[in-house]
Amino acid sequence: MIYDPSRANPLSGNPLKTRDDLAKAVIDLFEPLLPYFSEGGARVRLGAAGAIFDRAAADLEGYARPLWGIVPLAAGGGHFPHWNLYRRGLANGTNPAHPEYCGDLADRNQRLVELAAVGFALALVPEHIWEPLSDGEKRTVAAYLLAARELEFIDNNWKFFRVLIDLGLERVGVAFDMAKTAAYLDELEAFDIGEGWYRDGPVRRVDHYIPFAMHFYGLIYTVLARGDEARKNRFRDRAEIFARDIRHWFGPDGAALAFGRSQTYRFAAGGFWGALAFAGLEALPWAEVKGYYMRHIRWWSALPIADRDGVLAIGYGYPNLLMSESYNSPGSPYWALKFFLPLALPQDHSFWTAEEAPQPDFPEPVALKPAGMVAMHTPGNVVVFSSGQQHDKMRGANEKYSKFVYSTRYAFNIEADDRNFAAASFDGMLGLSDDGVHFRMRETLEEALMAGDRLYSRWRPWQDVSIETWLIPAKPWHIRIHRISTPRALSTIEGGFAIERADFNADRSEQGEGRAVWYGQTDVSGIVDLSPNLRAGHAMSPIPNTNLIHAKTLLPQLRGEIGPGTTVLVTAAMALPNWADWAEALGNPPACPDLEEVERDIGENGVRVPAFALRP
Template identity: 90%
Template sequence: MIYDPARANPLFGNPLKTRDDLAKAVIDLFEPLLPYFSEGCARVRLGAAGAIFDRAAADLEGFARPLWGIVPLVAGGGAFPHWDLYRRGLANGTNPAHPEYWGDLADRNQRLVELAAVGFALALVPEHIWEPLDDREKKTVSSYLLRARELEFIDNNWKFFRVLIDLGLERVSVAFDHRKTLAYLDELEAFDLGEGWYRDGPVRRVDHYIPFAMHFYGLIYAVLARGDEARKDRFRGRAQTFAGDIRHWFGPDGAALAFGRSQTYRFAAGGFWGALAFAGVEALPWAEIKGYYMRHIRWWSAMPIADRDGVLSVGYGYPNLFMSESYNSPGSPYWALKFFLPLALPGDHPFWTAEEAPQPEFPEPVALKPAGMVAMHTPGNVVVLSSGQQHDKMLGANEKYSKFVYSTRYAFNIEADDRNFSAASFDGMLGLSDDGVHFRMRETLEEALIADDLLYSRWRPWSDVTVETWLLPENPWHIRIHRIATPRTLSTIEGGFAIERADFNADRSEHAEGRAIWYGQTDVSAIVDLSLHLRTGQAMSPIPNTNLIHAKTLLPQLRCEINPGSTLLVTAAMALPIHENWAKALENPPGRPNLDELERHSREKGVSVPAFALLM
């Protein structure tokens, strides 16, 4: 038989229309893990690839993360036939005398992360995972959790993990000092950026950790915590406001915006919509919330996201270690099961009884000021212009945070070879080289402003080269303007959107002075030069396995060499599904904007992007 990667997806064939469909999905996602439980049930090892933490912590990750789906399933009345595995595993993993002991705890250690799922289970379904334990086992488990909560957690969303451990201990009547819980909650609230947004710690970035971590855990706290009503109201209020913005990170087909780190958590991105339901926050009409939620899981059900045996792979649209982070172990993707939180609600909850509503139409650009983004809804897609975020401490950080544009339909590429300038893709990005081999792109910023739907940034690819970039929407196009000041000659490559490549060279390209176009089987992607001196168009195919969604892609580019002094590059780029009126769009590219007017507007109306304006 020929391997069919879609059929390996445990969600394949599930219509994912009803609460029962989602309950089935949890079991279908869990069952491929059964052969990998260790004899003592405390370890679940799903592969040979490593992470920055030790194997015992990685095995704990494989054990604990499925609980994020199992617990709400059972809390809502669903059946899970394997609780014996979790009871045995919990007792053995926390027992220093057992061969499958998870290991001693330490500050900022990965075990602290995974124990949050245990706390969540104790808080919601103690009758399944706690009460059947004998007194000795209960003492062993509680001692381990009590040691964990005394340690230092990383200064970001990790601080919620102590809170979740504490919710579990409180539910099973284990005494502890609540002052540390309250201190962490105060510190988490200090990450509030306003308008419903947080930052994930003292960093210049916001990403999917805001919906699937900061808001997700805050809403769980709002439901499960005793007292603390004012804080719980604040958590609900921020989530209600945030929903109006984060919906612009989801396309009409359910795809989420591929942006930032930890993309291998996949449908965890939709967990925010389920958390709203869990906390009873009707931030949008229930029908609209349910539409965003259900479309998202259906989008994933059609993707080849699992290995042959149905175990979720590290990757995004397909198995791909290249886009992963150093903290991704083979068990990491199971944080995706946070998506299933609303299964804890009864079937007659208005979230479940509502009929799905389609995504509303947004004909005008939408400014997401705290994030330094402008969203533009195009056919089958949401295009998000971005300036004001950065992360320079991981593989692919520039591509994950610093491109000019991101998309729900056309995911970004990660550069595969930083010593091969001519083969680099630079989709949604400007690449520069001073030797024709190595290259730089936008990484960290010196300034980031948002003025209505105009974005401005100033950045230095080298200490003696300055680039100023303006971004503005022109639906379905967007425009990029780069003013480059350099003391030496530089080579430049600028890319449009990467689209899927077909086999047998079935796609068609067009490239000439000032433009390049790919006519794919599913989409058309174009880039047009609006500069006074036209660059050379090139239609290239990036190195395989560099795009998050498609293993093979096509990409239009503009290339040129710039001389010492000041150079102005002006670019228009767009991509559309093949069934849309792309021909009309190609015939009517935008004109070159007046830079003096844009510069004046950005200076007079621009405000520093809150995500970037970090107060140290």
């Protein structure tokens, strides 16, 4: 038998054009889990990989997360044949006397996350998961949920989980103190940073948690909560504004921007578009919303995202633990099923009857001001420049948040060996080393400013080394200017975009003074030095399994040495699909900008990036 990637995706072969196609997709994604349910139905263990929380909580994750797709399917009249299994699991898992008890609750505990799916199910389809329970089972389930809502939830999107638990309890007639619900909702709204954007807690970053968590749960609240109309209107107003920005995190082929943590949740990124539909909020024309939504799931259907038995694997474009977070258990990827929320809507809803519209044209760069990002649409791709994002408490945080540029078509690489400077990728990034072995790159920022479509950041790879970086779009290229002040000599490597590598050395490369190009089978990626003193071009093949989408990639780099004092490096980089006019672009790289003019522009017009500027 030869490994067939199409078998490693339950969505493969599904045209994913209609509501019925999506209903089938939910069942196809769920059925591979059936052999892994425990006898009592309360636990689903999908693999041996561990997470920071205990196995019982991970098993609850495997049980609960599929509900995000199953519940809308049932609410919209679809048939799910395994409700008895879920009811049995809920009754047993919340019963301290049962061998499959999910475990005691505690502040900031993973169980609080997963119980949100149970609350969602109680709120939307109590006839399937609550009403058939015996009175004793109902008391057991209610006691567990009531105990959960009294605990402390992490100060970020987790606070919506108490809200979702409470929506379920309210729907099934279980009394509780709603003052705590209102308090958490107020605290969640305090994360608003304007123009429809939130922070996910008191942090200097915005990521996919804004669309697929903050807005997603807020829009569910607008539909399921009773009263509270002023807050619901605020949630809706913010989502309507946000839609105009977040569409620039999606490419014309449906791919989402590979950026930030929790990429293993995959098509949860498209859940925002489905939440707009669920809330009846036509933030963009329904045809456009549906286009973003349906293209996204079709993009995922072509990738080998599951194991051989059809169980979604930790990873992104393929199974890959390197890019995972410490909180990713084998059941974690099933948050992807949040995508299917619109199945709760009837077939004749305007969202479902609309004809898909293609992504509009955006010939000029678009500033996403609260995020400190600029989106530039190029053939087959959206390139997003970033200054203002940082995360210093997880593996790969530098790569996930602090690169200069991200892309919907060319996903970023995670560095696999921090003691091998020569083998590092530094795609979309400048890497530096003072010993030729270990290395540093942009991690946290001292300042992040934005002036129109230009970005500025100041950062320190070492305490005694200061770097100022300016990012300038020059479609289809972009320009990076780095002014480096160092008391000692440093080695530097700067990378362009990583593209897919073919087998049998079928790709072609060029490398020389101040320039490197990879001519791949599907794409061309180039990098050019615009500095006064040219660095050496280098066509490298990064360590396998470091890129999020492709297991093997090609990457053009510039490599050089700088001495003590102040040095200015200027770089131009681009990548284009083979069907685009890449030859014209390669033959006409942008000119080196006037640094004095760029610096003056930032000085006169630059404003602090809201995502970076934490409130006191």
